[in-house]
Amino acid sequence: MSALEDRKKKGLVFNIQKYSVHDGPGIRTIVFLKGCPLSCYWCSNPESQRREPELAFNPGRCLTFSKCTRCLQACLRGAIIREADDSLRIDRALCDGCPKNCAQACPSQGLIVYGEERSVDDVLRVVEQDAAFYTRSKGGVTLSGGEPLMQADFALALLREARRRRIRTAVETCGMVPWKTMEAAAEHLNYVLYDIKHMDGAVHEAQTGRSNEVILENFRKLAELHPDKPILARTPVIPGFNDSEEAVAAIAEFLRPYPNVRYEMLPYHRLGTQKYHFLDRVPPMDGVTLDKSVMPRLIEIAVRILGDRVDFPK
Structure with missing residues (x-):
């Protein structure tokens, strides 16, 4: 694919968020792409789920x-x-x-x-406005969603062109994409944030709409074939789904063999509740909260298995 073809490629973007410090190393600009193959019960970005505006x-x-x-x-x-x-x-x-x-x-x-068709050139024009911050902090651009790799052609074109412009790249992915897409993206990524929500396939399917088989297999391949690529595995800790010691211990044991993988747990929050109302939808977890005692206990379990490879919530 030529640089000119990549710059003209278009995709559906619903937000570009500047000055983020939570979605990869350094100061970053987050490009949010529409569409997700999962339907997570706790999703805080309901506007990201559907492919259409x-x-x-x-x-x-x-x-x-x-x-x-x-x-x-x-x-x-x-x-x-x-x-x-x-x-x-x-x-x-x-x-x-x-x-x-x-x-x-x-x-x-x-x-x-929510959702506007934008070209790669247009998106990176916004991203490059903060180039000075990326240089000083070793930050860059992060593709997020939804699942950004669902719009494979657009996401890959964005990553290729960003690297041509010497912008560091990262992706936030749920991993529910064809391996060939993940493999192609990996070649142009400096950093990967990868959600591992649960190790039990049936429980995962009941709460997200899809089994975790493809997700886990893609993760294994990514970690094994790219041992030098930094990967941050992340688990959103959801009441009644994966907030148990057994669930976290199973995930940590799965991650243990991969030294290039760090682990972070993210406590459930209700920040997306209002957006459900804006879209005339009922928030599935309205009123649900995570007990404050849960996170310290789960972090202790993860540290026991992974040691200093556990990152603490910011």
Whole structure:
């Protein structure tokens, strides 16, 4: 693939977040790609799950129909409904995330569209704005999602072009992609953040919608074929799913043979709850919290097995 072809390649991006220090070494810019093969019960980025653009409504920003009706006039499909009490409702059966006419018409950003087609060149133009920070901190760009490698052609083009521009690269992946995609990405990655959620395939499938067979096999191949590539295996600790000593011990034992792999556990949080409401979905874990006593106990188990290869939550 030529550099010109890579720069023109387009994909669906729903956010570009600058100045992150949690998603790879140094200061990083995170490029979030739409689409995920899993449907994790605890997902904090519900806007990332579907491949197509999605319209969201934040009622706290809406000026109300008594002051503004621009979205009604802008919607081409009649999907914006004015209710009897003057509130706004989106008819999801009619809305197809069309080229965000209603969102562009909204003066208060009460309506937003998650997902915009952008080229590699356009994305890296934003990433390069912080090039000075990457140099000083040994940071770079991280592809995230959703599952960024689901948009394989676009993600690989982004990684190749970033490396041509001497930008360090990383990916946050759930590993549920064909091995040929993971293998191709590995050639252009400086760092990998890889989710290992549970070792029991049936439990994994019940909570994420897919078995972990491909995920674990891809991880084994990645760690064995690229022994010099730094990999951070991460486990989101979810109440009632993997917050037991047995679950964490099984993951740590799986990671033990790979010296290039570090391990980090991330405590469950509810930061994405509001976005479910914006998308007219019910938050599956609304009201659920992680007991404060859980993380120290699980970290102790992981350290007992992996020693100083365990990273503590930031």
